[in-house]
Structure formats: structure tokens, C-alpha cells
């Protein structure tokens with residue numbers, strides 16, 4: 001008898017095909033002020049987006065970039081989004097914040113740095129809400145799908161996000177892995193979307209790389225957008241101008257429709 005019997009849990013390969021949909025996450029890297037949220041929500045709510053995104057509790061690569069203690073803004077954001085009929089997706093950095101975030105969030109995001117926080121994955125999997133899982137910048141396909149299987153053990157609806165790998169290239173901050181998107185589409189029916197904002201770190205590359213991800217089979221996209229991109233408190237180099245949001249939305253939908 002095996003000491004380690006194979007448990008009978010849902011495997012990523014057996015996840016049922018989802019209804020075709022176009023999943024779009026748009027919003028700032030960080031929630032900065034009620035005024036900023038209002039301006040962004042007013043613009044993006046003119047399009048059929050799935051969730052408004054924004055970092056409330058933020059993780060930075062360096063501790064000096066950590067300024068995510070804007071807990072009160074979470075509830076301001078929720079109110080403003082509701083006024084514009086937008087649902088919101090909020091990153092959960094820490095299992096201890098799950099309860100408070102759950103009061104406002106319509107969906108959760110697990111960031112790249114937490115993809116293998118298995119305690120967090122297990123706890124969050126119990127929600128009936130959608131959970132967006134970002135691939136860690138160093139994770140291989142099987143590690144990404146393994147993390148996804150933790151989510152499949154619960155009742156949440158997982159959606160994967162390809163957000164780029166560490167690479168030797170210095171013209172990008174992280175390098176989008178289009179092959180990961182295509183390979184996942186060959187392997188399972190868990191939806192996957194492309195995040196070319198983090199997957200390049202460069203404003204000028206966000207549009208072409210978003211379109212390449214959609215062409216490779218992505219079920220939608222994530223874009224960080226800001227009314228004054230250069231003044232974004234975080235990830236300013238990749239912030240996509242809010243006034244151009246309609247352009248990227250239309251182009252991405254156009255590629256999806258001819259795919």
C-alpha cells in the first residue's frame with residue numbers, strides 16, 4: 001500500500017469548459033484617492049469590463065515601495081464603483097486581510113509573489129467568488145497549474161493571469177510569456193487572461209503585447225490605466241493613458257472576434 005495515496009481531487013485538466021466570455025480587468029495600479037477612482041471609474045464603465053482593478057494593500061519589490069495601508073480607501077472605492085455599476089477585484093496579500101477585503105471585493109486577486117502561498121490558496125478557494133491567480137515571474141507551467149489545482153479543490157471560480165517572467169532582456173521589466181497562454185489553452189479549460197502591463201513594464205508595449213496575448217488564445221486582458229500616467233504612485237512606466245482605454249479595448253475585442 002502506498003504511504004501517499006493519490007487523493008481524489010479535481011485536476012486542472014478536467015475543469016469544465018466555461019461559457020465563452022471576454023474578461024477585462026482595468027484600473028490603476030494603486031488606489032490613490034477617491035478623486036482618482038471617480039475619474040477612472042467614469043471612463044472605464046462606458047465599456048463592458050468585468051472588474052475594476054486596483055491595489056489597496058500593495059506589495060512592492062522593495063519595502064520602500066510598500067504604501068498599501070489605504071484600508072479606508074477600499075470602502076470608498078467600493079462605493080464609487082457601485083455608483084458606476086462596476087464590480088471590483090482586490091488583491092489579497094495576506095491571509096489575515098481576507099475577511100476585511102471580502103466585505104468589499106466582488107473578486108479576489110492573488111499576486112505573482114503569492115502564487116505559491118498554499119495556505120492562502122486553500123483559504124481563498126472556499127469563496128464562491130472569482131479568484132484571479134497570477135503566474136509568479138519564475139514559475140513554470142506545471143507550478144502555475146499546480147497552484148491552480150489548490151483553488152480547484154474549493155468552490156471558487158479560478159481565472160489565470162499571465163504577467164511575464166524575469167528575463168535577461170533589459171528593454172522590459174518582465175517579459176510576457178505568450179507561449180504560456182497558448183500552452184494552457186491546449187491543456188485545460190481554466191480561463192487565462194493576458195497582463196501586458198506587468199508583462200512588459202513599458203507603456204509603449206502594453207497595446208501590442210495585449211493583442212499578441214489575445215491572438216494566442218487569452219480569454220481577455222488586464223490593463224493598468226491612469227488619467228495622468230507619469231504621476232501614478234506605482235508602476236508609472238507601464239500606466240496606460242486613461243484617454244486611450246477605449247482604443248485598447250476595441251483593438252483587443254477586434255482580435256478576439258477574428259481569432
Ligand code: PEP
Nearest residue numbers: 055111112113134163198
Ligand atoms: C498588480 O496586479 O498590481 C500586481 C502587483 O501584479 P503582480 O502580482 O503581477 O506583480
Ligand code: MN
Nearest residue numbers: 029224234235
Ligand atoms: Mn502594478
